[in-house]
Amino acid sequence: MSTISDVAKRAGVSTMTVSRVVNNSGYISQETRERVERAIAELGYVPNALARYLRFKQTKTIALILTDITNPFFTTIARGVEDAARDQGFSVIFCNTDESETEQTEYLQLLLQRQVDGFLLVPASDSDESIAALRARGVPVVLLDRRLSVGEFDSVRCDSVQGAYELVHHLLALGHTRIAVLSGSKAVSTAVDRVAGYTRAMCEAGIGEDQHLVFYDRFTQGDGYRMAQRALAASPRPTAIFAANNFIAFGAIRAIQEADLRIPEDISIVTFDDLPQLWVMDPFLTVVTQPAYEIGHKATELLLDRLAGEGPVETREIMLPAELIVRKSSGPPPTVATKL
Amino acid sequence: MSTISDVAKRAGVSTMTVSRVVNNSGYISQETRERVERAIAELGYVPNALARYLRFKQTKTIALILTDITNPFFTTIARGVEDAARDQGFSVIFCNTDESETEQTEYLQLLLQRQVDGFLLVPASDSDESIAALRARGVPVVLLDRRLSVGEFDSVRCDSVQGAYELVHHLLALGHTRIAVLSGSKAVSTAVDRVAGYTRAMCEAGIGEDQHLVFYDRFTQGDGYRMAQRALAASPRPTAIFAANNFIAFGAIRAIQEADLRIPEDISIVTFDDLPQLWVMDPFLTVVTQPAYEIGHKATELLLDRLAGEGPVETREIMLPAELIVRKSSGPPPTVATKL
């Protein structure tokens, strides 16, 4: 691992001259330039970016902290982030918290030490503790997908209340009245907001919400499975299920299949977050899809704005539109269907 | 952004003392320790890891360079890498090359400058150019999933020849004789090896390979679609398709559906790489699955071994077992089925 002074020695110049050649700054005679370049090539010299950062106080690196790297919704976000970051010469460090507050805190600490310039964060929960350090240091942060009750960070997400409202409204229009909702942790805004959208739709329809049909747990397949089992045990049984995300939906579907119920004849199911079209032979889930790539891209733009010292003083809250796609997993409830 | 000397000043000690408190090294009187800790808390001091690395020549960071971050096979690998790395206090920088040699070269260069300690690489192609710099510098590298003709790197992967052989053998046993193979780029070892496995099985069966039924393109859904269209246009039409990975298979299935053919009645299809069980309502593809998580985990262990100066001098080549799972997408060829 040769350094700049190795090169300087070999080329018979000062380190400054090498630096100027490497960074194309200042005036260099053609002849010395060539000599230096030859020395660089011969030694396989690669500049040490760390040393450079130590002076510049800018690492050109941002961190993307996700809660689940195996969820295609989040990897698509990552794609958007990567593209936007690279456009401006930034690198991205991806981190995975597994929805754990502890891991999030650890990563935040680590990344702070590593002097990343800014954070893109899908918060594992709405606890202030973990991000207090960020606020204290005034590091630029943009929130993705989820709200935080401290209102001082830029954020990019979809309107979960509205999306949930549309899904449940769709079910109501089909004639359902007993609709269960299976949601994530109460500490996560999307879980709360999606239940709020459900409640709004139910109240508007004059039905109101049945506390026994509202479930909170976590955004995993296993939890979806268990919540669905409990929902199906309710009496009378719900005729439709609203799963607050795709993984919960998969678990619920498994439970429905085990109960020997047909979708949508016996029970309808709708959810947030599609799978990428191409991975599914025959898309059948009625969903609200969110523009994941754009969420990542837009959030990165906001962050890089801040890093460039641009952007307004006040915090920005960007809401991207979500889209309802009606497919085969939702139909009229059994009793209504019978009447047809 | 306070520094170690800010803390030192505030606590009325030298920077060395602060350093000792932060790193828990050497002897410190209880009283000074408390004073320093108070100063740290008051200033919100966070040590600058970069400055530290500048001395240590070790960043405790490894790079994971993938070709497609949206493919669940690779994100599962990423999971394994992350877990193994964290166990030993290493961070991971994920990068995505999109199967592009150019992007790979750029990333390699960037990461070298950033002084990452080692590389986990899924090579975009078997070109020497891009990795020449790695070899020249002697940075530890472990190859994942794919071979490289330069044999000096450790590697972890599954046996693609064997896996392909088993899939094609399975089709032959069902009675197929006209089997098309849709593979990835000839510059990628898995693409080549899977065709080799196909050829071996076909030759063993005394059929030999029909050059018109062997297709190379890239590992994407679009290419799978186009290759399948050409395969289906062959006359007589193949009764089975072996897709060299999941994305190619999805494209092929779309083409098959558009041609109004039924799977497996009219045509069978088998492939490498499953989708995670939980994402699929009703798994129907006959596949060879690879232990992606273990590939990532094992590769990371090899790399960290090297970094610790352990491990043998010779290069290690780890082959993990792949598993054939027969499901509904493969059945006897039409003529045979008719006879039943």
Next chain:
DNA sequence: CTGTTAGCGCCTTCAT
């Protein structure tokens, strides 16, 4: 138990 010195690799500033 604590402080001083020196240097990691680079670049800005000021000379020459």
Next chain:
DNA sequence: ATGAAGGCGCTAACAG
């Protein structure tokens, strides 16, 4: 057009 000195933040080695 080129070079010398100094310092970014941190810590190992050696005082004291």
